[in-house]
Amino acid sequence: MGKTFRSWDPEQRLLLPPAVDEFVPAGHLAPFVRDLVREELDLAAIVDTYTEERGYPPYDPVMMTALLLYAYAQGIYASRRIARACEERVDFLAVTAMNRPDFRTISDFRKRHLTALQGLFVQVLRLCARAGLVRLGHVALDGTKVKANASKHKAMSYGRMKQAEVRLAAEVAGWLAQAEAADAADDAALGAAQRGDELPDWVAHKQQRLAKIQAAKAALEAEAAAADRRDDDGAASPPPAAPAPPDKAQRNFTDPESRIMKGPDGFLQAYNAQLGVDAGSHVIVAQLVTNAGTDSAQFDPLLAQVKANTGRQAAEVSADAGYCSEANLQAADRRHVRAYIATGRQRHGAASATRPGRGLGGTLVTAMRRRLQRGGWRSRYRLRKGTVEPVFGIIKHARSFRQFLLRGLKQVQGEWSLICAAYNVQLLAKAMA
Secondary structure, eight states, X not given: OOOOOOOOOTTOOOSSOOOGGGGSOTTOXXXXXXXHHHHTOOOHXXXXXXXXXXXXXXXXXXXXXXXXXXXXXXXXXXXXXXXXXXXXXXXXXXXXXXXOOOHHHHHHHHHHTHHHHHTHHHHHHHHHHHTTOOOOSOEEEEEEEEEOSSOGGGEEEHHHHHHHHHHHHHHHHHHHHHHHHHHHHHHHHHOTTSSOOSOOHHHHHHHHHHHHHHHHHHHHHHHHHHHHTBOXXXXXXXXXXXXXOOTTOEEESSOTTOEEEEETTEEEEEEEEEEEEETTTOXXXXXXXXXXXXXXXXXXXXXXXXXXXXXXXXXXXXXXXXXXXXXXXXXXXXXXXXXXXXXXXXXXXXXXXXXXXXXXXXXXXXXXXXXXXXXXXXXXXXXHHHHHHHHHHIIIIISOOOBOSSOSHHXXXXXXXXXXXXXXXXXXXXXXO
């Protein structure tokens, strides 16, 4: 007698429609995110924009918000991949209740409501605080370079722009003369009423590139002029002549607000993404994006954001040598935060980062160096590496967020905020399981 197997009939039709909660096991993240968005988050800033009664009904904006937040928590960011998941993955169907928005709908929703979606980070963070995950005994700060949606090979320095502008202008002028001569020959052969007077594609391409270079060159000159108009006290005072930017000043044609920055694997066209992470729970309590390649200027804004987001300030803060300056240590004292900031790059295997960095001096920096030396292996600075760096590792490697999809500083700030909100949602789900 042969073995009996469980029934398997691909042609079998369901007599009754299934419940979407049955698509995933109990305790799965999908229904948690869906119900969190429906019941806990205030989406009035999104929902209230839908006032037109005519036309085909749009997808529920609450569902679309839950879909985006869940997709980001799963490490799926591109609208086409999210739309495909809505067709192929039962966990996504549990979020959308079997709705299947196409990629254009998802992309347009994200663009239209990016500012409102950015506010989800603070709402999720406050839910984490209510769950007891935000302790603020120690907060670690750090930054990482995230590739922009632009190639560094599409950037050009001001010096090269000046050279390329002259060369391209001469080439275009010569080709325009050739085109006019060709047009005259065509008119003689075909008659003046016949078509054939359009410029060749290769001429138009060079003209477009020349226009881009001229626009980028003008933008760099405007930035240099604006910087020069600032006097010592910050008041605007027009100079006698606008200065030219340095020849090494760079501008990218694809995303002009991104910058070439040095990362661990060399130079890349990037933005600098910053985090403040609670050492007790690894919850992100502050986040921002800048197009400055260095971290120092982001120290005080991150501390200010901790207070604004949570209603209270961290007791301690740690940061690497990139944040070390007299101004930042003064800011920590002003905010009554005990700081542990490296004063130089840490040697491999050293107890703490105590080697003096070039250009770092002053009373507070010297005192900080002594504080780290006295602490040795027991210094509170040791918490930094095990707090903030694993969060970057999870976001960039476990969830494969290595490049922004959007372009422009304001847009990538909204995108980074969604990334951080999705990260905190998963910690909240684990805490409430």
